[in-house]
Amino acid sequence: MNASHRRAAAALAAAALATPLLLVSASPASAVRTDPGQEAAKAAAKLSQKLVRDASAKDAYRHLQKFQQIADSAGGNRAAGTLGHDASAAYVYQQLKKAGYQVSYQQFEFQFTNTQAEKLSVVSPEARDIAISAMTYTKSTPVGGVTAALAAVPAPAEDTTPGCEAADYAGTAYTGKIALIKRGGCTFADKQAQAAAAGATGAIIYNNTAGALSGTLGDAGAAKIPTGGITQAEGEKLAADAAKGPVTVRFDLRQLQEKRTTNNVIAETARGNAANTVMLGAHLDGVTAGPGINDNGSGSAGLLDVALKFAQSKEINKTTNKVRFAWWSAEENGLLGSEHYVAGLSALDRKEIRLYLNFDMIASPNYGLFVYDGDDSDGVGSPAGPAGSAQLERDINEFMDKRGLPHEGTDFTGRSDYGPFIEVGIPSGGTFTGAEGVKTPAQAQKFGGTAGAAYDACYHAKCDDLKNVNLTALDANVDVIANAVGTYAHDLSSLRKPVTTVPTEGDAGSGGGLHDGHGHEVTE
Numbered sequence: 001m002n003a004s005h006r007r008a009a010a011a012l013a014a015a016a017l018a019t020p021l022l023l024v025s026a027s028p029a030s031a032v033r034t035d036p037g038q039e040a041a042k043a044a045a046k047l048s049q050k051l052v053r054d055a056s057a058k059d060a061y062r063h064l065q066k067f068q069q070i071a072d073s074a075g076g077n078r079a080a081g082t083l084g085h086d087a088s089a090a091y092v093y094q095q096l097k098k099a100g101y102q103v104s105y106q107q108f109e110f111q112f113t114n115t116q117a118e119k120l121s122v123v124s125p126e127a128r129d130i131a132i133s134a135m136t137y138t139k140s141t142p143v144g145g146v147t148a149a150l151a152a153v154p155a156p157a158e159d160t161t162p163g164c165e166a167a168d169y170a171g172t173a174y175t176g177k178i179a180l181i182k183r184g185g186c187t188f189a190d191k192q193a194q195a196a197a198a199g200a201t202g203a204i205i206y207n208n209t210a211g212a213l214s215g216t217l218g219d220a221g222a223a224k225i226p227t228g229g230i231t232q233a234e235g236e237k238l239a240a241d242a243a244k245g246p247v248t249v250r251f252d253l254r255q256l257q258e259k260r261t262t263n264n265v266i267a268e269t270a271r272g273n274a275a276n277t278v279m280l281g282a283h284l285d286g287v288t289a290g291p292g293i294n295d296n297g298s299g300s301a302g303l304l305d306v307a308l309k310f311a312q313s314k315e316i317n318k319t320t321n322k323v324r325f326a327w328w329s330a331e332e333n334g335l336l337g338s339e340h341y342v343a344g345l346s347a348l349d350r351k352e353i354r355l356y357l358n359f360d361m362i363a364s365p366n367y368g369l370f371v372y373d374g375d376d377s378d379g380v381g382s383p384a385g386p387a388g389s390a391q392l393e394r395d396i397n398e399f400m401d402k403r404g405l406p407h408e409g410t411d412f413t414g415r416s417d418y419g420p421f422i423e424v425g426i427p428s429g430g431t432f433t434g435a436e437g438v439k440t441p442a443q444a445q446k447f448g449g450t451a452g453a454a455y456d457a458c459y460h461a462k463c464d465d466l467k468n469v470n471l472t473a474l475d476a477n478v479d480v481i482a483n484a485v486g487t488y489a490h491d492l493s494s495l496r497k498p499v500t501t502v503p504t505e506g507d508a509g510s511g512g513g514l515h516d517g518h519g520h521e522v523t524e
Contacts (some may be wrong), residue, residue, distance in 0.1 A: 037493060040320060040490050040491040040493065041490075041491050041493070043315070043318070043320065043490040043491070044486060044487045044488075044489070044490040044491035045487075046315070046486075047313065047315045047485075047486035047487075047489060047490060048482065048483045048485075048486025048487045049486070050313060050315070050486065051306060051309055051310060051313070051482035051483070051485055051486040052479050052482045052483050052486070054309040054312075054313075054482075055302075055305050055306045055309045055478050055479070055481070055482040056305070056475060056478060057302075057363075057471045057472075057474040057475035057478055058471075059305045059309075060298075060301040060302045060304070060305040060474060060478055061301070061469075061471065061474070063297075063300070063301035063304050063305060064293055064297050064298065064301045064466060064469065065466065066091055067088055067091075067291065067292075067293060067297040067300070067301065068291055068293060068297075068465060068466050070084055070087045070088050070091065071084050071286075071290075071291030071292070071293075072291070073087075074087060076290065076291060076462070077286055077287065077288045077289065077290060077291060077292065078284070078285060078286045078291060078292050078297075079112075079114075079285055079286055079287055079288045079292075079332065080110065080112070080260075080262040080285040080329045080330040080331075080332065080333060080336075080337075081110065081112035081260035081261070081262050081330070082288070084286075084291075085262060085284065085285050085286075085329060086262075086263075088284055088285075088300075089105070089262075089263050089265050089284060089327065089329065092265050092284065092300070092304055092327050093105065093265050095304060095308060096265070096267040096304075096307060096308075096311075096325075099307070099308050099311035099312070100270070100311055100316075101267040101268060101269065101270075101307070101311060101325075102267065102268050102269075102270055103265065103266070103267045104265075104266050104267075105263040105264070105265060105266075106263060106264040106265075106266055106337075106340070106341060106344075107261055107262070107263050108261065108262065108263075108264075108329075108330075108336070108337070108340040109259055109260070109261050110259075110260060110261075110262060110330045110333055110336045111137065111219065111220050111257055111258070111259060111260075111333065112256075112257065112258050112259070112260040112333075113136050113137060113255050113256065113257050113288075113333065114255065114256040114288045115134045115253075115254070115255045115256075115288065115289075116254045116255060116256055117134075117141075117143075117145070117252045117253060117254040118132050118133060118134040118228060118252070118253055119132065119145065119250070119251075119252040119253075120132040120204065120228065120230065120249060120250070120251055120252075121249065121250045122238075122241075122247065122248070122249055123147060123248040123249060123250055124246070124247070124248045125241070125245065125246075125247065126241075130230055130234050130238075131212070131230065131231070131234075132204070132228040132229065132230050132253070133212060133213065133214035133228055133229045133230075133460070134214075134226075134227075134228050134253045134254075134255055135188055135192075135205075135214070135215055135216060135217050135227045135228060135229060136215070136216035136217065136255075136332075136333060136334065137216060137217040137218065137219055137220045137222065137223050137255075137257065138217060138223055138226055138227045138228065138253055138255055139223045139224065139225055139226050139227070140226060140253060140254040140255055141202065141226045141251060141252055141253050141254060143254065144252065145250050145251050145252025145253075146178075146201060146202065146226075146250070146251050146252075147248065147249070147250045147251075148176060148177050148178050148201055148202070148248070148249065148251065149176075149177045149178070149246060149247065149248055149249075150177065150178050150180055150204075150238060150242050150247040150248065150249050151172055151173070151174050151177040151178070151179055151180065151200070151242070152179075152180040152238070152239045152242040152243070153168055153169065153172075153179055153180065153181045153182070153195070154168065154172075155181075155182035155239070160184060160185050161184065161185030161186055162181060162182040162184055162185065163179070163181035163182065163186075163191045163194060163195065163205075164185045164186035164190055164191060164194065165194065166194060166197065166198070168194065169194065169195070169197075169198035173199075174195065174198040174199045174200045175198075175199030175200075176199065176201055177199075177200055177201065178200060178201060178202040178203070178204060178249055178251055179195035179198070179200040179202070179203045179204070180204050180206065180235065180238055180239060180242065181195065181203060181204070181205050181206070182205075182206055182208055182235065182239075183205055183206060183207050183208040183213060183229075184208045187217075187218065188205055188215050188216070188217055188227065188229075189217040189218050189222040189223075191203060191205055191227075192205075192217065192223070192224055192225055192227040193222070193224050195224075195225065196224035196225045197224075200225060201225060201226075202225050202226045202227070202251050202253075203225055203226070203227040203228075204227075204228055204229075204230055204235070204238075204249075204251070205227065205228070205229050205230075205235075206229070206230050206231065206232055206234065206235020206236070206238070206239075207229070207230070207231055207232040207235065208232060209232060209437070210231075210232055210233075210437070210438040211231065211232070211436045211437045211438050211454060212229070212230070212231050212436045212454075212459075213229030213230060213231065213232075214229050214436075214460060215229060216333065216334045218334060219334070220257055226251065226253040227253070228251075228253050262285070262329040262330055262337070263329055264326060264327065264328050264329050264337045264338075264340070264341055265284065265326070265327040266324065266325070266326050266341075267307065267324070267325045267326075268322055268323065268324040268325070269316060269319050269322055269323045269324075269489075271316070271317060271318070271319045271322075272319040272320060272321045272322035272323060272489070273320065273321055273322060274322045274352055275352050276320070276321040276322065276352070276354050276492060277321065277322045277323075277324055277352045277353050277354060278321050278322070278323050278324065278354060278355055278485075278488040278489060278492075279323075279324045279325075279326065279353050279355065279356045279357070280303060280323075280324075280325055280326070280356070280357045280358075280359070280481065280484065280485065281303070281325065281326035281327070281328055281338065281356065281357070281358055281359070281417055282296055282299030282300045282302070282303045282326075282327060282328070282358070282359045282360060282417075283296045283299070283300070283327070283328040283329070283331030283332070283337065283338075283360060283416070283417055284296070284300045284327040284328060284329060285328070285329050285330060285331055285332055285337075286332065286464070287332050287460050289460055289461055289462055289464075290458070290460075290461055290462040290463065290464045290465065291464060291465050292464055293464055293465050293466055293468055293469060294361055294363050294364055294365075294456055294458070294459075294464050294468050294469050295360075295361050295435070295456070295459060295460065295464055296331070296360050296361055298361060298362045298363035298469060298474055298477075299358075299359035299360050299361065299362050299477075300327055302359060302362055302474060302477055302478045302481055303325060303327070303359055303481060304327075305478060306478065306481045306482045306485055307325050307485075309482070310323070310485055310486075310489075315489075319489050319490070320489065320490045320491070321354070321488065321489055321490065321492065323485060323488075323489050324353075326338070326341065328341070328417050331360075331416070331417055335416070335417055335419055335420060337417070338417035338419070338420045338421070339419075339420045341420070342420035342421060342423070342424055343420075345424070350424050350425070350426060353421075353426050354388075354427070354488075354492055354495065355388060355392060355426070355427045355428070355429070355488065355492075355495065356418060356421040356426050356427070356428045356429075357392065357428070357429050357430045357481075357484055358372075358416055358417050358418040358428065358429070358430035359430050359431060359432075359477065359481060360416040360417065360430070360432055361432055361433055361434070361435055361456065362431060362432070362433050362473065362474060362477035362478075363433060363469040363470050363471070363473045363474035363477070364433035364434045364435070364455040364456040364470060364473060365449075365455075365456060365457070365458075365468055365469065365470050366434070366439055366449040366450055366453050366454065366455050366456065366457070366470075367433035367434060367447060367449065367455060367470050367472075367473035368408060368433060368434050368439065368443050368446075368447050368449075368455060369400065369405055369406060369407045369408070369431065369433065369447060369473065369476060369477075370407065370408055370409065370410035370431060370432045370433065370434065371393055371396045371397055371400070371407050371408070371409055371410065371429070371430075371431055372385070372389075372392075372393060372409070372410055372411075372412055372418065372428070372429045372430050372431070372432070373393060373409035373410060373411055373412065374388075374389030374390040374391070374392050374393035374394075374412075374427075374428070374429050375389070375390030375393060375394075375499055377409065378409040378411065380409075380411045381411035381412070381413055382411055382412040382413060382414065383412075385412055385418075385422050385427065385428050385429070386422060386425045386426060386427050386428065387425075387427065388427025388495045389412075389422075389427045389428050389429055390499040391427070391494055391495045391496075391497060391499055392427055392428065392429030392495075393409070393429050393499075394494075394499050395484070395487070395494050396429060396430075396431065396480055396484070399479075399480060399483045400476070400480070403476075403479065405476050406446045406447060408443070408446075410432055412428075416430075416432070418430060427495065431477050431480055433455060433456075433470075433473045433477070434454075434455025434456060435454075435455060435456050435459045436454050436455070436456065436459045436460075437454065437455055438452060438453065438454055438455075439451055439452070439453060439454070439455055456468070
C-alpha cells in the first residue's frame with residue numbers, strides 16, 4: 001500500500017468513526033417533532049383570545065357614529081346608489097387601506113329604488129288606515145292611488161301554497177280588484193303575477209306569522225301590478241271582513257326606479273394560503289327610509305372593528321390562511337352585491353373559500369342572540385347548509401356557551417348575504433339579533449327584553465339611528481366575529497370534526513324561521 005492509499009484508508013476510517021458520533025448527536029433533536037396541527041391550534045387560540053380582548057362594542061360604536069354622521073349629511077340615509085352609501089364605502093375603504101390590507105372596490109350596476117308613497121286605507125265598511133310596505137321593484141299606482149274592491153284569495157289551512165297557482169283564483173272575480181293573498185309557498189313575484197293574470201289591479205300580501213312584512217319581487221322585470229306587504233293580524237282581519245261582505249280599499253304605492261352603480265368593498269390579508277381563504281361579510285347599505293344604523297351599520301361596524309384590531313396585531317404577518325372581509329352593497333335590493341361577487345367567482349375561487357360567515361343586524365334593541373342553523377337541527381324552513389355549515393354553527397355555539405351567552409338557532413331563509421354562498425356550496429354561518437319578528441315570552445325570559453314586541457321596532461324606518469342599538473348585543477357579536485377571525489386565520493381543523501345533531505333549546509325548534517325577518521325576502 002503506497003502513501004496515497006494509506007491516507008485514503010485513514011480518511012475512510014476516520015469518517016466511519018465519526019459517523020456514529022454524528023448520528024448520536026443528531027438523534028435528540030430529530031426526536032422532537034412539531035405537530036403542525038397542535039401549532040395551528042395554539043396560534044389560533046392565542047390570536048382569538050387577543051382579538052376577543054381587543055375588539056369591543058365601544059370601538060365599533062365609533063364607526064356607527066361615523067355612519068350616522070354620513071347619513072345626516074347625505075339626505076338621511078346610506079342606501080346603495082346614494083351619496084350616503086358612497087361615503088360609507090369610502091370610509092371603510094380608507095380605514096382598511098391605512099391598516100395595510102389589500103383593498104378593492106367591486107363596482108356593479110343595479111336598479112335603484114326609492115319608495116315615494118305607501119298607503120293603504122279601508123274605505124268601507126269601516127274606515128281605517130293600515131300600515132303597508134311597498135315591495136321592492138313593485139309597479140306603481142297612479143298618483144293618489146286607486147280605490148277598488150278587495151278580493152281575498154282562499155287560504156285554507158291545508159293549502160301550503162296560497163295564491164301560487166292559477167287554480168287558486170278560480171271561482172272568484174278578481175278583475176279590477178285588489179287581491180289579498182296570504183304569504184307562503186312561493187315567491188312574492190309569483191303571487192302577484194298570478195293575481196295579475198286573474199285580472200287584479202293590485203296585490204296585498206299578508207304575513208303568515210307575527211310581525212310586519214316587506215320584501216322584494218326580485219327584479220323590475222318580474223313586477224306586474226302594485227304589490228305591498230302587511231301584518232298577519234291586519235291581513236286576517238281584512239280576509240274575515242271580506243268573507244262577511246264587500247270591502248273597499250284605497251291603495252297608493254309609488255316607487256322611483258332607475259339604473260345606478262354602486263360598490264362592494266373587499267379587503268384581504270397580504271399573507272396566508274389563498275387555497276384556504278376564510279371569508280366574513282356584512283352589508284353596508286341601508287334603506288332610503290333612514291340611516292340604517294342597526295340594519296346594517298351594526299354588522300359593518302363590528303366587522304370593521306375586528307378587521308382593524310387584527311391589522312394592529314403582529315399575528316397578521318404570520319397568518320396561516322388568507323382572511324378576506326367584504327362589505328356588500330345593494331343587499332336591501334335583493335342581495336345584489338353578494339350575488340354579483342359570487343357570480344364572478346371561478347370554480348377554483350369557490351373551492352378556495354373554505355367558509356363564509358355573515359353578520360347582519362347584530363345590535364337589535366329588543367335582541368335575541370341567534371345563530372344560523374347550519375345542520376337544520378331545529379327542523380324549521382330551509383334544509384341544512386353545505387357541508388361544513390353544521391361545524392360553523394357548532395363553533396359559534398361553543399364559543400357563546402363558554403362565555404355564558406344564551407342563544408338559539410335561526411333558519412337559513414336566504415334573506416341575507418349568506419344566500420349566494422350557500423347556493424354554490426360554500427359552508428356558511430353567522431349571527432343575527434332579529435328584525436321585525438316578535439319576541440316570544442320564552443325568549444324574553446332567556447334574553448331579557450319585551451315579549452310581544454319586535455326585536456327591532458325601527459326596522460327599515462327613519463328611527464333606525466344611534467339610539468336604536470343595544471350595546472350588550474353588539475358586544476356579544478363582536479366577540480363572535482373576533483373569535484372566528486382569530487381561530488380560522490390559523491386553524492380550520494374544526495370543519496373536519498363531525499357534529500352531533502341535537503335540537504337547540506328554547507323556541508328555535510318551533511320558531512327559528514321567525515327570527516330572520518329581513519325585508520329583501522323574495523321567497524316564502
